Amino acid sequence: MLVFMGLFLISIEVLMARGRMIPPLRFLNRKICDPHAARQSENLTISDRVIQLSGNLGQRCLAFTQMKRALCLLWLMTAAGRLAAQSTNETVQNRSLTTTDGVRIHCIEKGTGPAMLFVPGWTMPAEIWEPQIMHFAKNHRVVAMDPRCQGRSSQTTNGLSAAGRGRDIQAVIDQFQLSPVILVGWSMGVPEIAAYVDEFGSSALASVVLVDGVAGMQLPAGTAPEDLGMIKSLRKDRQQFTEKFVRGMYAQPHSETYYKGITAASLRTPTEAAAALMISMCKIDQRPSLNKIDKPTLIVVSTIPKPTYSDMQTRIKGSRVEVIEKAGHALFVDQPEKFNTLLEDFLKANQK
Numbered sequence: 001m002l003v004f005m006g007l008f009l010i011s012i013e014v015l016m017a018r019g020r021m022i023p024p025l026r027f028l029n030r031k032i033c034d035p036h037a038a039r040q041s042e043n044l045t046i047s048d049r050v051i052q053l054s055g056n057l058g059q060r061c062l063a064f065t066q067m068k069r070a071l072c073l074l075w076l077m078t079a080a081g082r083l084a085a086q087s088t089n090e091t092v093q094n095r096s097l098t099t100t101d102g103v104r105i106h107c108i109e110k111g112t113g114p115a116m117l118f119v120p121g122w123t124m125p126a127e128i129w130e131p132q133i134m135h136f137a138k139n140h141r142v143v144a145m146d147p148r149c150q151g152r153s154s155q156t157t158n159g160l161s162a163a164g165r166g167r168d169i170q171a172v173i174d175q176f177q178l179s180p181v182i183l184v185g186w187s188m189g190v191p192e193i194a195a196y197v198d199e200f201g202s203s204a205l206a207s208v209v210l211v212d213g214v215a216g217m218q219l220p221a222g223t224a225p226e227d228l229g230m231i232k233s234l235r236k237d238r239q240q241f242t243e244k245f246v247r248g249m250y251a252q253p254h255s256e257t258y259y260k261g262i263t264a265a266s267l268r269t270p271t272e273a274a275a276a277l278m279i280s281m282c283k284i285d286q287r288p289s290l291n292k293i294d295k296p297t298l299i300v301v302s303t304i305p306k307p308t309y310s311d312m313q314t315r316i317k318g319s320r321v322e323v324i325e326k327a328g329h330a331l332f333v334d335q336p337e338k339f340n341t342l343l344e345d346f347l348k349a350n351q352k
Helices: 003-015 047-062 064-090 128-138 162-175 189-201 230-236 238-247 256-266 270-285 285-294 306-314 336-349
Strands: 093-098 104-110 115-119 140-145 181-186 205-210 299-303 321-324
Touching: 047 189, 093 162, 104 128, 104 162, 104 238, 115 128, 115 162, 115 189, 128 140, 128 256, 128 336, 162 189, 162 285, 181 189, 189 205, 189 285, 205 336, 230 270, 238 256, 285 306, 299 336, 306 321
Parallel strands: 115 140, 115 181, 181 205, 205 299, 299 321
Antiparallel strands: 093 104, 104 140
């Protein structure tokens, strides 16, 4: 039926274009008739575009029978429906929730289907997962969160630990009704996922992906976290530290605009909050919590697996470690296609 209507509209345009050298169906691609206004058409809403297209079609159908006008209208309604569906699929939504201790957690969401929740690393924004959001939203409901004190979430002095932010993960899963969710955590997101599982178990999880992070570390004897060079540099010159830190996350070149955007996002986390998060990670070992993860688990790293990653694999029964070459710490940005393919294959292998 749609093919018939398409051929019918083509015949309309051909007849009306005689002597004017207007290509068939060209009017269907015009957003508005006024050449000057056409330059502004990129910002038109779906309703505006439908109204304008309706006006064009209405003028061209006046000379035809009622049946032909009805067919034009039906074609228009079908096209508008497809346009609306396409626009909805392309929209990234900004959402937020409030935790039990009054902190607002900001998230971005796109797509429909099995749920995926992406947790960024230390001081990083949810948007750093953009290559994965755009890819997996084709078949999944993808949510990326700004943990407390990061991105567009509330700044607070409370809950600045893996356990506190593990409760933020629980709040997102619970309030957005994501269960069963594919939980993906990068860098500091790894101990936060371990803390989440330690407190809430794994019943809400479908699978787990741990990206280039460790659940705990052992400092040299007699070394306090506050004395680490990283913490001292952070407190001495936050701007300089952050610019260097951001560029150090990548092994592949990216645009200056990108580096500046990530740097600005990282600087949204107050300096003392950033220091508190890192100090807490150094003090509290979440490695024993990994033993409680009983869901399919993929560990993705950017370097040759070290004993730390082997220990993680041993603690998580049935997990496997995969290495992505030619990538820095933000390996899912440096090598997005490789990372996405690896994750996609993992999800397919563990579909129930």
